[in-house]
Amino acid sequence: MVSHKLNIVEVFSSIQGEGEFVGYRQVFVRLAGCNLECDFCDTPSSRTNVIEGQIEMTAGKRDFMTVKNPISIMDLSNYINKLLIVPHHSVSFTGGEPLCQAEGIAQLLPHIKGRIYLETNGTLPEKLKLVLPHIHIVSMDIKLPSIIHQDVWQQHRQFLSIANACSTFVKIVVTGKTNKMEFQKAVELIAAIDQKIPLIIQPVTPIHDCEGVTPDMMLLWQEQALIFLTDVRVIPQTHKFMGQL
Template sequence: MKKGYITEIFSSFQGEGPYAGRRQLFIRFAGCPLSCFYCDTSYARDPRPNLCNVLLPGKKTRFKRNPLSTSEVMDYLTELLTPDVHCICYTGGEPLSSVAFVKEIAAEAKMMQFKNFIETSGNSAREFASLADLFDFASIDIKLRNHGAVEEKDYDDLYSNELECIRIAVGREIETIVKVIVVKNTPVGEIEGICKDLAGLDVLFVLQPVTAPAQPGTKELFELSEVAGLYLHHVMVIPQVHNLWGIH
């Protein structure tokens, strides 16, 4: 049985993308090799946190010592389960940094009839390929050059991995969401280039205006959405909603 480092386990409403508002059980895996300037979960970038917070609705947060075993994680998920749960969301941090642990949990979850949803930066196509078959939904980011996710010299490699993860997900008939965070003055040509690279792939393409700082204006969002629509069938602009609701 595997053990791994988790920042938090909790039940909430999905706050991003086309499944916003669906109740999900979130496992936030610890550690992320990227450094996006807008990161709102920087506390989850520590790969070895001492404690995992288990947030049970209406009860006090429980602090559990890391690393946790797969069976402990399954026990918490069972405790959090409510009739409205849509799926388990594997998020981070970066779940691909804990691939063996994620696979073991996702396989157990499948056996328990849960649906699995992974949120990833797509930084490793090799790791993604090794676990993709366990997932029903994949939300894969494409980072822009001005996000600061990696050094400029490493950007092309990151972008190739993200594209490859998307191709793998579509090829394995996983419902695939591609998410791009957009800030003020996002180059239209960069979004167009990405959409050209995605043309012909059956993806839900989400432009997500950054929550803060440097939010783009409505006019910019219309322009970016229109250019994406030249190449892709399913284009949407969806802000993060959990911040509006003031929930975790």
């Protein structure tokens, strides 16, 4: 079997700031590389490979050590498990798009001594199949065309059908440019698979020239989604308020 290595950006302990599990303590494993180019990307430095990654040595102490990429599965699992000495809810694999390195993650996950949480843009269904047996929670984004300037509905549909085998929630980031038709299409896509899948609507954190969402519009998006889905919540990026990584 080929032994894979992983390109990482950073590994650290922090508080989950988004989605259904907001507030839980997690170890974050931020992997390099992404297959999309979202307008509002809040981790642009993770979209491409980096020569070196940063790994926190003591959970929450920000005592980062620099490591060369790519890093071996055994070295990375040892660093993650060392952070898990402090109790954490789960280990969040994030990016970038972590599934761009699905083969390496599939080799890494059996060595991790904690629950596995996958944060993904939900566009790589075949890659998801490689890691799904080791995943406990999937946080899947549905990316609206007004943000990514392309149509990935078919990939999202396949992805959510597969992910729904484990605990999955969907997150949709809305901006001032979100239109009613694309939002409706996203909600119907989720409802066609399972009306009980939780939906988190996340108002974009306005950065650069990204147009924010008015309070009135947030109420309208939630009302529109509640016609089709049973669990619809509005949660902004809370880690930004808390000054967390």
